[in-house]
Amino acid sequence: MRLAAVFLVGTLLFLLARGFLVPRSFGQYGHYRGNAIAEIAARPVAFAGHQTCETCHSDVLELKQKGRHARVNCEACHGALAKHAEDPVSVKPAKLQAAVLCARCHEANIAKPKQFPQVVPAEHSGGAACDMCHRPHSPALDSGKRK
Amino acid sequence: MNITRRRLLVLLPAAAIAWKHILAGTPEASPNYKLTEHWWGMLVDVTKCIGCGNCVRACQTENDVPDGYYRTWVERYHLEGWAFQNPKVDSPDGGKNGFPPGNQSGGKNFFVPKLCNHCVESPCTQVCPVGATFVTPDGVVLIDQKYCLGCRYCVQACPYGCRFIHPQKETAEKCTLCYHRITKGLTTACCESCPTGARQLADLKDPKDPIHEFLRTHSIQVLKPYMATNSKVFYNGLDGSVR
Numbered sequence: 001m002r003l004a005a006v007f008l009v010g011t012l013l014f015l016l017a018r019g020f021l022v023p024r025s026f027g028q029y030g031h032y033r034g035n036a037i038a039e040i041a042a043r044p045v046a047f048a049g050h051q052t053c054e055t056c057h058s059d060v061l062e063l064k065q066k067g068r069h070a071r072v073n074c075e076a077c078h079g080a081l082a083k084h085a086e087d088p089v090s091v092k093p094a095k096l097q098a099a100v101l102c103a104r105c106h107e108a109n110i111a112k113p114k115q116f117p118q119v120v121p122a123e124h125s126g127g128a129a130c131d132m133c134h135r136p137h138s139p140a141l142d143s144g145k146r147k
Numbered sequence: 148m149n150i151t152r153r154r155l156l157v158l159l160p161a162a163a164i165a166w167k168h169i170l171a172g173t174p175e176a177s178p179n180y181k182l183t184e185h186w187w188g189m190l191v192d193v194t195k196c197i198g199c200g201n202c203v204r205a206c207q208t209e210n211d212v213p214d215g216y217y218r219t220w221v222e223r224y225h226l227e228g229w230a231f232q233n234p235k236v237d238s239p240d241g242g243k244n245g246f247p248p249g250n251q252s253g254g255k256n257f258f259v260p261k262l263c264n265h266c267v268e269s270p271c272t273q274v275c276p277v278g279a280t281f282v283t284p285d286g287v288v289l290i291d292q293k294y295c296l297g298c299r300y301c302v303q304a305c306p307y308g309c310r311f312i313h314p315q316k317e318t319a320e321k322c323t324l325c326y327h328r329i330t331k332g333l334t335t336a337c338c339e340s341c342p343t344g345a346r347q348l349a350d351l352k353d354p355k356d357p358i359h360e361f362l363r364t365h366s367i368q369v370l371k372p373y374m375a376t377n378s379k380v381f382y383n384g385l386d387g388s389v390r
Contacts, residue, residue: 026278029182029281029283029284030281030282031278031281032278032279032280032281032291032294033278033291033293033294036281036289036291036293036294037182037283037289037326039291039293040289040323040326040327041180041326041327041330041331042327043326043327044327045209045327045328045331045333046208046209046336047205047208047209047328047333047336047339047340049328049333049334049339050339071344072342073339073340073342075205075339075340076201076339076340076341076342077342079208080205080208080209080336104199104200104201104245105197105199105342107245107248108248109197109198109246109248109249110248110249110252110256111198111223111224111225111246111256111257111258112197112198112258113194113195113196113197113257116197116343120248
């Protein structure tokens with residue numbers, strides 16, 4: 001009888017301690033805390049996504065679609081701009097340096113795919129800025145007015 | 148009902164277990180997001196990668212990755228002649244600032260972007276002693292930062308070297324496949340910023356996802372298939388020298 005009582009008290013204490021120590025969502029989906037999934041998903045985003053940019057900048061989208069940069073997303077060059085998308089008035093995107101950005105992709109490198117357009121900047125333009133001739137949103141030389 | 152001591156002894160633990168299950172309900176990640184309707188992976192087209200490092204920088208910005216640590220990185224391979232078992236590989240600062248043109252000529256040269264392979268049979272989740280890392284019902288390997296002890300078992304277990312210990316938090320970190328973005332209907336930061344489309348997020352449960360057509364019509368490889376990790380990062384045009 002006494003042994004059974006000790007066992008009962010022990011079991012209850014164990015369950016009580018377990019109830020306090022193990023989070024409620026542990027084991028919901030597997031051997032982990034189920035709420036962790038929602039917590040990780042709740043993190044704010046830094047890149048707004050091109051769909052968000054295009055809701056306001058449809059003129060740029062139109063221009064881009066005609067050129068070779070049609071599939072280059074806005075934030076590939078302009079950087080993370082979710083804050084600008086949330087508050088377009090007070091958060092303005094930084095001015096971009098064409099020389100750095102263009103070279104990052106188009107500077108010749110033997111490991112780049114052969115069909116990808118590459119130049120040795122010094123030989124190609126003799127030090128002139130890329131956007132003297134090419135417009136970043138539609139880079140072909142004959143594609144009209146600067147944007 | 149006449150409850151005897153013996154009956155009470157049986158009932159109490161059962162009631163405790165039942166109560167725990169009642170309490171286990173939790174809201175989903177996003178209101179319209181259903182965990183069971185997705186199975187995430189990624190397509191990496193090596194033939195399109197230009198080594199610009201946009202993905203590495205975007206990942207760092209999106210996920211506050213500390214300097215010198217990488218959730219994704221780009222490697223440059225250089226092979227001379229037929230010596231494909233001895234490639235020369237470099238990845239200066241994870242390829243974050245691109246790759247210097249260098250004076251190498253000849254041989255075979257290409258870039259390989261790498262990230263967590265979000266394995267179905269992930270060795271890293273199997274070794275965790277506290278249940279801090281896991282595969283979600285939608286196929287993403289995540290880390291519960293509140294549960295991780297920083298014991299480093301998972302860092303050693305990953306065959307792809309995708310995990311690190313955060314220098315300040317002292318917990319394991321890795322690519323989350325931008326879980327906070329994909330559950331909101333966005334693509335990952337690396338895919339969003341890749342200028343050539345070398346990376347494509349893929350939902351293997353979505354019959355309309357172009358991944359299915361791509362997998363059917365291309366020669367696809369995963370990294371270290373002999374590890375039988377059932378990786379979900381699919382590489383197109385991957386050279387046999389890549390490890």
